[in-house]
Amino acid sequence: MNQPETTNASRKAEAVKDRMLGHDAxxxxxxxxxxxxxxxxxxxxFTVRPDMLNGFAALHGGVTFAAADSAFAFACNSHGRQSVGLTVTIxxxxxxxxxxxxxxxxREESLKHKVGVYHVRATNQHGAALALFKGTAYRTSNEIL
Structure with missing residues (x-):
């Protein structure tokens, strides 16, 4: 990809992120x-808050999953075509x-016409890996912008 294409693709990814965040309570x-x-x-x-802890004072797995799922969503929609998760594992x-x-x-590992595959890594401030998430997304024909 040459420089203008890279810049346009980066701008599109930013615009998609802004659009998604505007509706993502x-x-x-x-x-x-x-x-x-x-x-x-x-x-x-994100910073772990008291209301994110489970009964053993550890970060609830659902919070970790939700944050990974959000990163996956921003990455797979970044090309400007609405994408939805087909399958995910953590x-x-x-x-x-x-x-x-x-x-x-x-990070995108594979992008085809209808399917994208993404690896997501969650780490703490010390660099310790907390979770590994893999997501496969179906790319619809709906343009986001």
């Missing part, structure tokens, strides 16, 4: 902060703790 409620988006890519972070490796800053990074 759940990501706002989670406190997700988007650090970077690009074609097939998203990096975000492996929990370690639990987050109160006050941890969790970074979630989604």
């Amino acid at each position: 759940f990501s706002h409620w989670l406190g997700l902060e988007i650090d970077e988006v690009g074609p097939g890519y998203c990096r975000l972070h 492996d929990y490796l370690e639990a987050g703790k109160l006050g941890d800053v969790i970074t979630v990074e989604a």
Whole structure:
């Protein structure tokens, strides 16, 4: 991809992110902060709050899953075609703790006409891997913008 195409693709990814975030109350409620988006890519972070902990004072797996799912959504929709998850899996490796800053990074591994595959990694502020998520997205023909 040459420079103007890269710039246009990056602008589209930013515009899609802005459009999605404007209607995504759940990501706002989670406190997700988007650090970077690009074609097939998203990096975000959030801080673990008391209301995100389970009964053992560890980050609830549902919160980790939701943050990974959001990063997946921003990455797979970044090309401007509405995409929906077909299947996702997550492996929990370690639990987050109160006050941890969790970074979630989604990377596109394969992009075809109708299907995209993404790997998402969640780490804490020390770089310890907390979860590995894989998502497969169906790419509809609906343009987002």
